[in-house]
Amino acid sequence: MSDASKTAACGADYGADMELTLDVIGLVGSDMAAGLAFYRRLGPAIPAEADISPHVEFGLPGGIRLCWDTEEVMASFDPEFAAVTKAGRSSIGFAAASPAEIDSGYADLVAAGHHGHLAPWDAFWGQRYAVGHDPDGVTVDLFAQLPQ
Numbered sequence: 001m002s003d004a005s006k007t008a009a010c011g012a013d014y015g016a017d018m019e020l021t022l023d024v025i026g027l028v029g030s031d032m033a034a035g036l037a038f039y040r041r042l043g044p045a046i047p048a049e050a051d052i053s054p055h056v057e058f059g060l061p062g063g064i065r066l067c068w069d070t071e072e073v074m075a076s077f078d079p080e081f082a083a084v085t086k087a088g089r090s091s092i093g094f095a096a097a098s099p100a101e102i103d104s105g106y107a108d109l110v111a112a113g114h115h116g117h118l119a120p121w122d123a124f125w126g127q128r129y130a131v132g133h134d135p136d137g138v139t140v141d142l143f144a145q146l147p148q
């Protein structure tokens with residue numbers, strides 16, 4: 001097993017003097033308006049004027065920020081930047097309060113023309129689960145705990 005996949009209790013003592021806190025999840029898009037329209041359907045009230053911005057930040061409950069940058073922004077400071085064109089290279093997950101919200105949220109995304117990858121199902125690990133892709137191919141998992 002590689003050190004990268006070990007928990008702190010059994011892993012190597014890398015970065016012992018550094019304490020990291022997850023603060024931001026960044027997504028890169030080829031079309032800011034299309035990407036933001038997709039994520040608005042999942043609930044975040046991202047202002048409409050953000051559609052023309054090259055960089056957008058949105059605070060989520062719990063303090064984590066979800067950010068979007070255009071491919072042009074990324075290329076402006078990273079000369080080796082290359083857009084990923086294959087779906088499934090990264091994923092982001094959203095929890096819902098109920099299994100019914102997964103069904104209706106997934107149906108809404110598909111009805112709006114977004115790619116539904118795996119229709120909602122009751123997963124063996126105890127969640128109602130569905131998977132779609134945003135306009136740039138990021139895998140978006142939707143899940144809610146099933147009743148006991």
